[in-house]
Amino acid sequence: MIDHHKIAVEKVQKQQDKENSSKFLKAILLDSFFVFYSILVVQRAIIYNFILELKEIPFSWGEIGIIAVISAVVGTAWAFTKTSLSCKLFGIAKEGKITDLTVEIFGWFLFNITFISGWMITKISIIDLFSEEGLRGAQRIFGALFTPQFSIFDEAFFALIETIYIALIATLVSIPITLILSFLSARNLMNDNPLSILTYNVLRVILNFVRSIEPLIWAIIFSVWIGIGPFAGMMALLIHTIASNAKLYSEAIESIEAGPVEAIQATGANKIQVIWYAVIPQIVLPFLSFTIYRWDINVRMATIIGLVGGGGIGTMLIQYQGLAKWHEVGLIVIMIAIVVWLMDYISAKIRAAIY
Template structure:
């Protein structure tokens, strides 16, 4: 910014003295916070295990290779359960997220004062709790198994899908809605012919994207007893069967890569 000197000449300076002091104070404050946090972490860290980590990692690697390939015959059902958990959970979430999204959008909610805050509360509450925590709660309520995993994935996905959908609803072209309204169409007809066609590409993209995410999340739900291939991973880890662990990780990697490829192809076709 230009600064006037005593002789009236202008000298260009990037920041004034006050701005420089404020910036330096901010950097010093950040370094102080980092030093305090590092000291707290250091006090609760056993550094012997940290320095010994490369040796332990190398030992596990030698035990885990080569993978136990014959064990793959026992992974067909678990990986199928994992795919079912992700797929069914996504479908249930979409069915529940669509009405929540319409209730949360400013231009479609019946009441911005009462109903919209409730819908937003549902979106925030379901998004703020991780699927593993939902799975732990549901296992305590309905017992372990695939069903608990499906419901956990569904609840976790409602807020994600509803948030993206209600933002898409609020960003629609209102000229089309006004044109259909001018014909004397009812509220439901306006929604069916003026709003839904505009958000269908966003809906399809959100559905595929969330399914891709749920594939990753469902692979670890078995660690807490919610079924799927994570249950096999937990069992193998408990008995230190490292060759089985490495094979399970490879299968999980293959499933995630496949889901990523499928979602990319579908999104490319939509866009």
């Protein structure tokens, strides 16, 4: 007779062992990286730049290579002691005082060297902020902004309407595409066979990639692709809206109550029926809310996108800024502020009303 109990337990045991060894491998890599990072930051930013005050910081791949090898050795050794920062992060560290102490000390060390080198890279200077010349510049631009030139009001008004419509169309067109993509990238709907798991993962990677490129960059791409104008701006917003909302929507799908889904599954319904009857009723409101909020965000982004040729008020703003006509710029900035504030208010009211 086969011992089912033993088979079942062994199945799970094997899986856990596999998971732990992969965690350990990741811990070794991360520890090595931590050591590598620390040596580089301390050597370059702190010693060369701050203590020795070298103008030209020496750089050679050979040196970096040596540091990398040293870090790999130190990091691996450190991970093998099971008291390292990464072991703690992946939950495979030994419990005890030594672990707690190393994690605390090294954690603070990493934070501090990062902060110090960041401060130096940013070239923070109180002197520049409050120099006489700087203050005069500030006075000039603020003065102009608060005495706007109203002769271009009509032109600016129509450009603003263009901007609002660019944002609206980008939001509306995104809805059906986002809907489909969000179902395909929701983990709880896409975990039943290898094909759906593959789709889920591929889609997640693509969406993350698209989302990580800012709408401003997309606008540059589309202004080259289809020419400067409102269409390029709309496309830039559309692409980014789809990628960001697909993530928000799919997270809403992932956080629905499992009970109704289970109940509809138990009636023998197929997948599409389960989605229609148990998933969609639970996500309609969050979806509406995200979409309205996104329109609001898109109006703001549409003004920025205009700066690089996406049409609307932004294009007008960059033209007057190029001519240093600060009073006209002042009017445009004030009009943008009013519209953005209005959109923000309206979308908040609508979102509050539907819940």
